[in-house]
Amino acid sequence: MKSNKLILIILFATFFASCDSELEIDPRQNEDATVTLSTESGIMNILTGAYAIAADGDVYGGRILTSADLLAQTGITATTDFRWRGTFAECRQMYSKTMLVNNGFVQQIYTRNYQIINAANTVIENVDKVQDPAKRATMVAEATFLKSLAYFDLVRFYAKPYEAGQANSQLGVVIRPNAIYDFTIDLAKERSTVSEVYALIITGLNLAYNDLPEENSFYADKYAAKALLARVYLQQGNYPAARDAAHEVIENSGRTLSTKYANAFNHDVNQSEDIFAIQITKQTGENEVTNLYASENNGGRGGDIEIRSNYLNKFTDPADERRNFNYINPDNGRRLTSKYTNQFGDVQLMRLAEMYLIRAEANFREGTFLGNTPLTDINLLRTRANAANFLTVNLASILRERELELAMEGFAIHDLKRTKRSIDVFADGSKLIPYNDNTLVFPIPLREMDTNSKITQNPGYGS
């Protein structure tokens, strides 16, 4: 009996002993940050991950482009170039210039761009884990490029426009110069000025241009940085710099215009004309432009954004391929663009045609002929589109050519703001929305207002 009791007591004693080692479990789909940040492959993966954030439909997978175009529309069916037909209230608010502070798409553009910035900063600060010094320089350059891209779109959307020749001390966006690792502290910070943000962008792009290789597969290369610089300078009204940058890309990047206009779009790999495109596959990234522009058969929602005759009437030549680069959706009779008919196609962010347009406009404004005369550059694009060549050009026709070539690719509102044009809501001058109106600027998202005690909201937005 006694030995039985002893056995029992021993048994229970072992049961009572803790199995504490069972408590050490690691997640299987994620990795502890200290592990990721301490290895070369970890840092390289974070850089790729930054591109992946950009490829999200919320930002460069689509909504950065569609928002820029919707904001520039009149919002009235009879007078608008592109009509919003969909159900997303977020897009409707952009279309009718009635954005609310809790607009979800506005919040996501903000959120994702800052995620890109933090990922880029993380790479830059931890790149010492990478062995090869050449690789290190390239990675820092790529990260800086992505950072500048993100800040550029943030300052274009969330701040009042850049005024050429002014001090530009109006509020821009929050600058985060360093990666953030400890989120338990107070992270409140006020917005920097527009001029400070642009200075950061340009410094960054110049560094990227210096250190990026001439070719970098589908990632950002030297000429992507230069092309973005051209765009930034144009937005600032710095025409000489814009002209020189665009010229460099045209001359040295090795890109050529696609022989047919249609080939520039809906591709799965970069074409000759692509300077930088967001790669989308069935498994990675989301093509949100196709989602909003295409019929259901072509992978979209049925044509949330349709082309109106107002836009078609801007073409002077009925044989212009660009005028006819659309189709009627048999389900609902809407005229939809053929630029976006591939559900898993890449999203073109920068293509060579834009460089020709920048060079032509900058040359014209400066009275110079660097590379080509403005007339030649414009006619190059027109010839490619089977449109009758011009005999002369002026500023209006160059700006119009931008609309014909680059429509629905995310340029409309930014062009309007830099050229200080107004939106003529009823096409009769009775109601004008000026380029620097409060309603053409995104609100700082409500979520940021609620958590960042130092930030100031844009004028015209309550909470």
Place this chain on the structure above:
Amino acid sequence: MRIKLKHFLSVLFVLFVQLIFAQESTLTGKVTDMGGLPIPGANIIVKGTTISAQTNFDGEFTINAQRGQILVVSFVGMKTVEVTAATSMLIKLGDASNQLETVVVVGYGTQSKKKLTDNIARVTAKDIQQIPVSNVQNALVGKLAGVQITQTNGKVDGGINIRVRGAASISAGTQPLYVLDGIPLVTTNESSNGAPTNPLLTLSPNEIESIDVLKDASSAAIYGARGANGVVLITTKRGKEGKGTFSINLSQGVSQATNKRKWLNADQYIELFTEASINGLGDAAEAEDTFEFLAQGTDWRNREVDTDWQDTAFQDGYNTDADFSVSGGDAKTRYFFSGAYNNTTGIINSNALERITARSNVSHKISDRFTAGMNLSFSRSQIDRVQDDNSFTTPLQAVAQSPLSPARLADGTANPNTLYANYLLAIDNAFWKTLMRRVTGKVYGEFKILPSLKANSDFSYDLLSQTEDAWSGRNTPFMATDGEVFATSVNNETYIYSNYLTFDKTFGEKHDINAVAGIEFNKFNRRFQSVTSIYFPNDSFQTVDGGAEVNAGSGNETDYTFVSQFGRLTYSFADKYIFKASIRRDGSSRFGKNERFGTFPAFSAGWIISEESFLKDNATLTFLKLKGSWGKLGNAELGNFASRQLFGSNPYNLKSGLSFAQAGNDNLTWEKSTQIDFGVEFGLLNRISVEADYYRKNTNGLLFSVPLSISSGATSINQNIGEVQSSGVEFTLNTKNIDSDNLKWNTSFNITTNESEVLSMPNNNKDIVGTFTINRVGENISSFYLVEYAGVDPANGDALFVKNTLNTDGSLDKSTTNNYATAKRVISGNPFPTLMAGLTNTINYKGIDFSFTFQGEWGASIYNSAGIYQSVAADYFDNQTIDQLDRWQNPGDITNVPQARLYGSNGTGASTRFLDKSDFVRLRNLTLGYSLSGNAIKELGMTSVRLYATGVNLLTFTNYSGYDPEARRDDTGIGEEFYSTPPARTIALGVNINF
């Protein structure tokens, strides 16, 4: 040879005695109830032997017993008695429904209700059986004080939210811990389509003996780190000693939605939208163009088509239930087998559930000291699901369609050219089948080391295996890949191993000691995989292999463990003074490495005043007890790796990438909840019993996903911050109004109040603001935070809002403005009720039984986040609710509906315009039954037959303008409704037969 006479006589004596004892004698008797009515089917056992008998239809029995032996007489629902065997016995059995005689289940043991110092609410099998609902929690509504049960919506797979004594948390789980026969159940929702499925669907009400809800710290602390939200103990049936019984139950019911809303018909639609177009755009062109498109060629000017889309989404539901159970046993072995089949067709088009469950509970006394047993159950449920409430193709979103659109074309196919995706296209061309299979089992042994000391060892296993098959054909809305199949498979496995010792002894007749000490190890693993394929040759290929390209796949695994030690000591003196203490130490893999273990103590005490000499024989005040408890509990429900700073996979162009996934916090730990409870119980005249309790739960170190400044690169971080308090009063009254031979009438009434308030927040009590809710110090948890709607400007029909900006003197500016952007949000309501009540009446008259339960909730509001589409006086072409016809039309009109302006955003901002109070009183259950009597029954071998009619959600009294005060959206949000399905009103007829 000299025979020793002594020896001879003793042998003779022994033989003689032997003969006497060996004599076979047959004794007879009759068993009746206190009123003299015979009880057929009562069991009589000769104590200590296997000799048994059963009474016949007249209550008479014969048994092979000797005079003087002890007979044990028992019958379900009645108090067991022991009598000395004699000839022609008349045995009367009394009702066991005396509350104080019941035994409640506490963690790792049982206790008598009379001596309980904890607060535990209980329902038993007879309260919940034969109610035609597909899940068990629905049957508890209104019956338990302090337990709020809300059906999320009327889909058959709809989840159920249970809140015990208000909220003890904001974002860590708020659901109680469910324990089935000692096995903590996996209750995570495994749905892949946004709307949750309810894993407790796998239980059938007919296998449940009792449900005990542990509400206060003293009872729940034995579950330590997971007990903060209360614990629901579900105990399944076991056999009882006696002749085996066999019972079957069949029922068939019909269901409809409890309520439908009124929408515009074609006439009203054309009228309102034409007016809106003129007001908003200058002319009717936009409206008429759209009418043309919507009509798809039909003659809308003459109202040729007037589709009632809401009607197409709803259908009559049907419930079929069939179950059987077999139970019995002898002195050594007890068994219970059951099986059940349920087929429910939902009230929403294409929503259905079919379920089979089976169970076997067997225990056997291997020796005097050692008992072993096994409970094993399996269940299989197949659910045809509809999309979650936010999906275009969820049927109830069809109310947004225009009445001018035909639902189907002339050839019968669904009309593809409607304002929004036509859900009929999804129903015709897609399915979503979820199959849940569950195996739950427990093997246990109990060994009596000493008469007062026993050891239990339990090993339990729970496997929830679910597959989902979602096929979409080529004509489904938004289909651009010639069909798509999405298939998932997930396995959730839990192992639990508990060992505990129980010591139970009375010293010196006055000192009762009960002690429990044990350990428990709980391990959980979840493995998930899914695959998607596209490009199918035609619609007959509906599995992954039929697709030309597998374009997506995923697979992941996660685990957690808990290691615990626990102990409990109960001491009572003279059955009058009771003390109880318990403690539990839990460690879990879920928490930050600095804070991995927690200790949870609890104490309670009670004084049964009615046992004191001055009250002992009082005839009026038959029972009086005071009790109180204090304890600490924890809440561990927040992700398995919430404390870690993590990077996750984020590939680009099929190249691997990592992106920041979660901000980490090494100090993340349990939420700590301290709970106190004071209560008094008394009974009057043996007819009235009252329990009243005051409770207060304080939770600090709330597990919270604190929003971060999004410009930092992360959107939130998990922290222990803030403190909330939930307090209130519970009152339960049970009365036996009439208790005579023929007529019995009992009433049970419970009422609970609850205030759940935020006491402190991080960052110097800064508000945490959500989409429509806010957590602010001094206010209710998750209060609604909305712009205040102020009606309509009679001069011009503009929607008005109250500014609520802060004046220099600190007061709020209550003037109105028509500019929504300048109005500030204010606290506008509470998503949770502050008062809940339930009333149950049971009447028995001869063979008729009648019972009904009312429930009511007051103080809550619901925000209709679809209001900006449904009730905005024709801002966009969604069909509108009929109240929008009251829109402002001419200067001077006084109304609450602003002018109709197409695309005008007039009054479309989120505001209290779409917030409504959801107070309601509902007739929850009503049952009328009749038990047949007569020789015909007896001849067929049956002991009883009962026919019954029962109804659920029969009547609802409310001023709520939405579908139903219990319909809430199932994909996200608190207190929101978004095209949410109302619950079903069901009427069923059934028969219950016992053999």
